Structure formats: structure tokens, C-alpha cells
Amino acid sequence: MAPFNMRCKTCGEYIYKGKKFNARKETVQNEVYLGLPIFRFYIKCTRCLAEITFKTDPENTDYTMEHGATRNFQAEKLLEEEEKRVQKEREDEELNNPMKVLENRTKDSKLEMEVLENLQELKDLNQRQAHVDFEAMLRQHRLSEEERRRQQQEEDEQET
Numbered sequence: 001m002a003p004f005n006m007r008c009k010t011c012g013e014y015i016y017k018g019k020k021f022n023a024r025k026e027t028v029q030n031e032v033y034l035g036l037p038i039f040r041f042y043i044k045c046t047r048c049l050a051e052i053t054f055k056t057d058p059e060n061t062d063y064t065m066e067h068g069a070t071r072n073f074q075a076e077k078l079l080e081e082e083e084k085r086v087q088k089e090r091e092d093e094e095l096n097n098p099m100k101v102l103e104n105r106t107k108d109s110k111l112e113m114e115v116l117e118n119l120q121e122l123k124d125l126n127q128r129q130a131h132v133d134f135e136a137m138l139r140q141h142r143l144s145e146e147e148r149r150r151q152q153q154e155e156d157e158q159e160t
Contacts, residue, residue, distance in 0.1 A: 002043070003054070003063045005072035010050035015069065019046075033058045040066070 002019045024042040031038040040055040052068035065071045094101045
């Protein structure tokens with residue numbers, strides 16, 4: 001199966017994640033990560049039969065595109081990388097500046113308080129809605145509709 005969305009460089013065919021292929025697998029020589037072998041996979045484009053290769057990337061628990069296709073944009077991956085980068089910058093900044101540690105703790109606690117307040121508001125709203133008797137509301141609506149129709153009929157009878 002294709003491990004990610006890609007586009008063939010030869011014909012432009014999109015190959016979506018999960019598409020089944022008969023792939024050829026080989027162990028990459030002289031490439032090992034923490035004792036784990038790196039594998040290379042060969043697949044063929046479904047339209048033009050051009051060869052596409054990618055290999056495992058155990059360091060990032062992902063795959064790297066080698067040739068024959070380009071990897072499509074993945075917003076989730078970019079978001080994760082951005083979060084990791086921001087977290088690393090924050091840790092580096094805190095390591096050098098003890099005052100920044102205190103500021104970040106204060107910001108985190110304020111954010112947590114806001115989240116808890118919002119959660120409590122949602123719980124209260126759900127609780128209020130849980131006490132609403134929808135059957136009574138429907139009965140009231142039917143009664144008001146019947147009353148309106150009866151008044152309309154009376155007005156029509158008076159006009160004639």
C-alpha cells in the first residue's frame with residue numbers, strides 16, 4: 001500500500017495513501033538506524049508504469065520519497081513539525097532564562113483556567129438543554145397552531 005499521497009513525475013497521476021501495489025522490497029546497504037535496517041520499496045505508477053521508489057525513515061517514523069514521484073502536501077505533518085519546533089525553542093529559552101520559565105508557567109496556568117471556564121460554560125449549557133421538555137414544547141406549539149387556525153376560521157366566517 002502507498003504510505004502517503006504522491007504524484008507521478010512522468011504522467012502526473014495522483015496516487016493516494018492506501019492504494020494497493022505489488023511492491024518490490026530490498027534492504028538498503030550501509031544504512032541502519034539504531035540497529036534497524038532501512039528498506040527501499042519499488043512500485044509502478046498505475047497509469048504510465050514508471051518506477052517510483054521510497055524508503056523507510058525510522059528516525060521520523062515515516063517514509064522518504066526517493067525518485068519517480070513527489071510527495072503531496074500534508075498539513076498534519078507540518079503542524080506536528082511546527083509544534084515540535086516551538087516546543088524546542090521554548091525549552092531552549094527556558095534553559096537560559098529562569099524568568100521566562102515563570103512567565104511561561106503563568107501563561108500556561110491562565111490558558112488552563114480559560115479552558116476550564118469554557119468547559120464549565122459548555123457543561124452548564126448542556127445541563128440547561130437537558131432539562132428542556134421537548135414533548136411539552138411540541139404540545140404547546142400544536143395548541144398555538146390550533147388556536148391560530150380557529151381564530152383564522154372565525155375571521156373568515158365573520159367576513160362571509
